[in-house]
Amino acid sequence: MKMHLVALAGLAIGVALAAVAQEQNAVNQQARQEIEGLILKGDDAYNQNNPAAVAAQFTYDAIEVFGWQSRVDAASGQPAISERYAFQLPSPGELSNKLIQLYAIGNEICAVTEFQHVVLGRKGYSVRIYVREGDNWKIRMAYAN
Amino acid sequence: MKVCLLLIIAALITSLVMPAIAQEQSAVDPEVRRQIEASIMKADEGFNKSDAAACTAVYTQDAVEVLAWETAGGAATGQQAIEKRAAAMLASNPAKLVRTLIQVYPIGDAICAISEFEHTFGKKGYCVTIYVRELDEWKVRTVHWR
Numbered sequence: 001m002k003m004h005l006v007a008l009a010g011l012a013i014g015v016a017l018a019a020v021a022q023e024q025n026a027v028n029q030q031a032r033q034e035i036e037g038l039i040l041k042g043d044d045a046y047n048q049n050n051p052a053a054v055a056a057q058f059t060y061d062a063i064e065v066f067g068w069q070s071r072v073d074a075a076s077g078q079p080a081i082s083e084r085y086a087f088q089l090p091s092p093g094e095l096s097n098k099l100i101q102l103y104a105i106g107n108e109i110c111a112v113t114e115f116q117h118v119v120l121g122r123k124g125y126s127v128r129i130y131v132r133e134g135d136n137w138k139i140r141m142a143y144a145n
Numbered sequence: 146m147k148v149c150l151l152l153i154i155a156a157l158i159t160s161l162v163m164p165a166i167a168q169e170q171s172a173v174d175p176e177v178r179r180q181i182e183a184s185i186m187k188a189d190e191g192f193n194k195s196d197a198a199a200c201t202a203v204y205t206q207d208a209v210e211v212l213a214w215e216t217a218g219g220a221a222t223g224q225q226a227i228e229k230r231a232a233a234m235l236a237s238n239p240a241k242l243v244r245t246l247i248q249v250y251p252i253g254d255a256i257c258a259i260s261e262f263e264h265t266f267g268k269k270g271y272c273v274t275i276y277v278r279e280l281d282e283w284k285v286r287t288v289h290w291r
Contacts, residue, residue: 061218065209065287067255067275072207072286076220103248103259105271108291110259112250125252129273129289141211141289143275145255 027102027109034137035111035130039097046085046095055082059131059138067145068124093119097126107132108140115144173249173256177283181258181276184283185244192242197232205277205284213291214268241265244272254278255286262290 027035038057045053058064058078066073075081094117101112109130116123126144130137173181184203191199204210204224212219221227241264248259256276263269272290276283 063209063211063218063220067277067286072205072209072222074209074220074222076218076222101250105259105273106291108271110257110273112252112257123253125255125257127252127257127273127275129291140213141273141287143287145253145275 027104031109031137032099032102035102035109036099038130038137039099039111039113043095043097047093051082051085051088054085055079057139058142059133059140062138062140062142064139064142065144067143068122093117105129109137173251177256178246178249180283181249181256182246184276184285185246185258185260188285189242189244192231192235192240195235195239197228197235201228201231203283203285204288205279205286208285209287210285211287211289213289238266256283 042054042057045051045057055078058081060078062076062078062081064075064081064084075084095115096118097113097115099111100114103110111128111130113126113128114123115126124145126142128139128143129141131140132138188200188203191197191202201224204227206224207222208224208227210221210227210230212221221230242262244260244262246258246260250257250259252275254277258274258276260272260274261270262272270291272288274285274289275287277286278284
């Protein structure tokens with residue numbers, strides 16, 4: 001009987017430790033689904049040559065930084081981001097982002113994605129800071145490499 | 146009796162392996178983590194001595210820094226602009242800064258580091274930093290303070 005209790009306690013500790021390891025900076029399931037939905041929507045907008053829809057995912061004062069060139073290429077503000085995508089989108093190719101990590105940072109969320117651009121033939125990563133604006137999550141800052 | 150022993154062993158393995166798996170998804174070489182921590186400490190020491198040049202020496206020449214609490218986006222682009230802003234801030238409001246690294250994640254050949262910070266004037270928040278390798282050290286390419 002005692003052995004059973006010890007075994008149960010051990011199992012409980014195992015499950016609890018696993019949960020604690022995951023809970024630090026954990027993002028609730030609903031927020032996760034919302035961010036996943038936005039990532040999908042952003043990829044669709046990009047793949048449908050819609051720069052306004054891509055830029056609509058950003059806050060008005062957002063910064064987007066491309067880090068794959070020898071020098072950082074930053075677009076500051078939603079209009080500049082929209083303009084950049086308008087310039088790039090005539091032959092966008094297929095872009096798909098896969099969410100690989102979410103961290104809660106206070107009221108905001110840091111999302112790390114891995115992306116694949118079929119036409120450019122490259123893989124990369126993006127780090128996005130999502131903030132709450134009204135009922136929506138918007139990107140306040142994004143870095144892609 | 147044997148079943149109990151097996152259960153205990155299974156429970157112990159679960160308790161050891163599960164947290165390890167949870168952490169491994171975001172694994173960074175411990176040496177890299179130490180280097181990032183050292184870079185943070187170096188920058189914070191510079192800040193705490195009100196030495197703008199020292200606290201921004203860890204930035205790349207083309208770095209982008211965002212202070213999310215500032216108006217109009219709060220972005221400064223380029224190491225010189227970031228240093229100038231830090232100098233103005235430290236001259237008008239010298240403060241101490243403490244940062245604790247809470248998460249490090251590899252993104253290709255760069256590193257995404259999330260830390261928690263506290264200023265002595267009461268501001269607390271998070272900073273998300275992208276580090277890139279320049280020669281033999283990690284430098285800040287983008288940082289977002291909130």
